[in-house]
Amino acid sequence: MSLRWRIALWYAALLVVALSAISGTIAWRLQSILYDEAKYSTNATMRNIVQSAQQSSPFSLEDPDAGTLEFLFNSNNLANWSSPTSYVQVDSAGGYPLAKTANLGSARIPPNTTLDGKHPDAFRRITIDGAPFLVEDRLISEDANSAVIHVAQPLDLIYRVFAQATQTIVVVLIAGAIAVTLLSFAIATQAITPINELSDAMRRFRFDRLDTRLRPSGRSDEIGRLADSFNDLLARLEEAFARERRFISDASHELKTPLTSMNANAQLLLRWGENDPAVRRESLETIARESASLAEMVNGMLTLAKADRGDAIPKEPVALAQLASEVVRAAASRAAEKGLHLSFEHAATPTVLGDPALLRQLVGNLVDNAIKFSERGEVTVRVGALPTLAWLEVTDSGPGIPSEELAHIFDRFYRADKARSRDVPGTGLGLAIVRSIARVHGGEVAVAAGAAGGACFRVTLPLLDALTEPS
Ligand code: ADP
Numbered sequence: 001m002s003l004r005w006r007i008a009l010w011y012a013a014l015l016v017v018a019l020s021a022i023s024g025t026i027a028w029r030l031q032s033i034l035y036d037e038a039k040y041s042t043n044a045t046m047r048n049i050v051q052s053a054q055q056s057s058p059f060s061l062e063d064p065d066a067g068t069l070e071f072l073f074n075s076n077n078l079a080n081w082s083s084p085t086s087y088v089q090v091d092s093a094g095g096y097p098l099a100k101t102a103n104l105g106s107a108r109i110p111p112n113t114t115l116d117g118k119h120p121d122a123f124r125r126i127t128i129d130g131a132p133f134l135v136e137d138r139l140i141s142e143d144a145n146s147a148v149i150h151v152a153q154p155l156d157l158i159y160r161v162f163a164q165a166t167q168t169i170v171v172v173l174i175a176g177a178i179a180v181t182l183l184s185f186a187i188a189t190q191a192i193t194p195i196n197e198l199s200d201a202m203r204r205f206r207f208d209r210l211d212t213r214l215r216p217s218g219r220s221d222e223i224g225r226l227a228d229s230f231n232d233l234l235a236r237l238e239e240a241f242a243r244e245r246r247f248i249s250d251a252s253h254e255l256k257t258p259l260t261s262m263n264a265n266a267q268l269l270l271r272w273g274e275n276d277p278a279v280r281r282e283s284l285e286t287i288a289r290e291s292a293s294l295a296e297m298v299n300g301m302l303t304l305a306k307a308d309r310g311d312a313i314p315k316e317p318v319a320l321a322q323l324a325s326e327v328v329r330a331a332a333s334r335a336a337e338k339g340l341h342l343s344f345e346h347a348a349t350p351t352v353l354g355d356p357a358l359l360r361q362l363v364g365n366l367v368d369n370a371i372k373f374s375e376r377g378e379v380t381v382r383v384g385a386l387p388t389l390a391w392l393e394v395t396d397s398g399p400g401i402p403s404e405e406l407a408h409i410f411d412r413f414y415r416a417d418k419a420r421s422r423d424v425p426g427t428g429l430g431l432a433i434v435r436s437i438a439r440v441h442g443g444e445v446a447v448a449a450g451a452a453g454g455a456c457f458r459v460t461l462p463l464l465d466a467l468t469e470p471s
Helices: 003-059 068-072 075-081 156-204 222-272 277-308 320-337 356-373 417-421 430-440 464-468
Strands: 087-092 097-100 121-128 131-142 145-154 316-319 341-346 351-354 378-385 389-395 444-449 455-462
Touching: 003 068, 003 075, 003 131, 003 145, 003 156, 068 075, 068 131, 068 145, 075 087, 075 097, 131 156, 156 222, 222 277, 277 356, 277 430, 316 320, 316 356, 320 341, 320 356, 320 378, 320 389, 351 356, 351 455, 351 464, 356 378, 356 389, 356 430, 356 455, 430 444, 430 455
Parallel strands: 341 378
Antiparallel strands: 087 097, 087 145, 121 131, 131 145, 316 351, 378 389, 389 455, 444 455
16 A cells, blocks of 8 residues: 555544544533433422422312322322423332323333332432433432332433434544545645655666756655655766766776887887887886886876875874975985975974875975976975864976966865976876865865965974874
């Protein structure tokens, strides 16, 4: 059974149970109120009769011997209490009817055998000629004689009222149940349609159609938020897949260039290598250069993959200033070859939590770029600390980064045209690796113009103390 029907039927069942309980209680209360009312008026008649009978004996001037019982045994005395809702009959002690109101006709109220001196009064429900009656019986004793007064009141009106009320309640209940079932089915349909659309859209979802989106629901409720979340998820998936596709196509393109060159040179070697030493040397040099570039690129891709894994990287406390000074020392000869002045300064000795090999690569890439792109002047590496952050700056006196390239230099495989045309070696992965490593350590990298007109790359990383101290 569909969820819609289940919701609708559950609602209807709950409504029927709740309404039945309420209307059952009301009907029961109504009946007992009407019944109490009948009892009250019967009892009032009974009290009147008894009172009149008792008062009759001392004041009866016509018949000085007449007592209470004599008054009761005369049907004429009872006529006062005869009405369409009041029937009176007086029986002898043996249960024989001695007097009764005319409205009883030939009918007779049966005797009540349960009365005695201890229980002289009782109410009971009986049927007389098929009609329901409420009867009050009262045992009256006088001078060793006794009589029983019966006051009866028809109950058919009460029963009719009750039957009609019950009938109305049942009709309203059935109509209400049907209405609620249909209404809750309609509401459930309205609520569930977006869920169905959602599941249809999920079923239709294909990895080659990541641009699929749910129709904007325009709703701000849970369903609307679910649809929006699903659309967000799709957008992020699409972005991630596009990034992966771009990476694969860039990587294949970048790997193809050195491979093609290596292949061409291998062909040259095969054809003329044996006879022409100049060709042999040139080809071997090219193959060596291209294979080194390939190895560098593959290493870069492996580092990126490692940095992308995020939490899986084992981290330990790293003294950033010491690590940076080691990297500077290792690069000193390369800087000297180009006549550059490479220096290291530190205003603090901050400790960060990280992977030393990755952090060394981060500093190394920045220093390598600074040396690579600067023709003269100096490259300075500085380390310092702020209250919660460690910072590292690499400033050079190269050409700097043109503003139109700022948005791209951290992209994977991005190389400025200038870098390519000037034949500066590189893979276009260096800065992407720097950014990935910085981010996986909870930090960031930014670039600005250096004071000397070159570029100034600044990396910030959270201090170990800031990570461990409760904030
Ligand atoms: P690669 O250095 O292999 O070209 P990177 O990702 O390290 O790749 O750098 C991307 C681009 O950013 C470079 O091609 C270059 O145009 C620019 N760039 C990086 N560092 C510097 C720098 N210190 N000075 C000027 N330009 C730079």
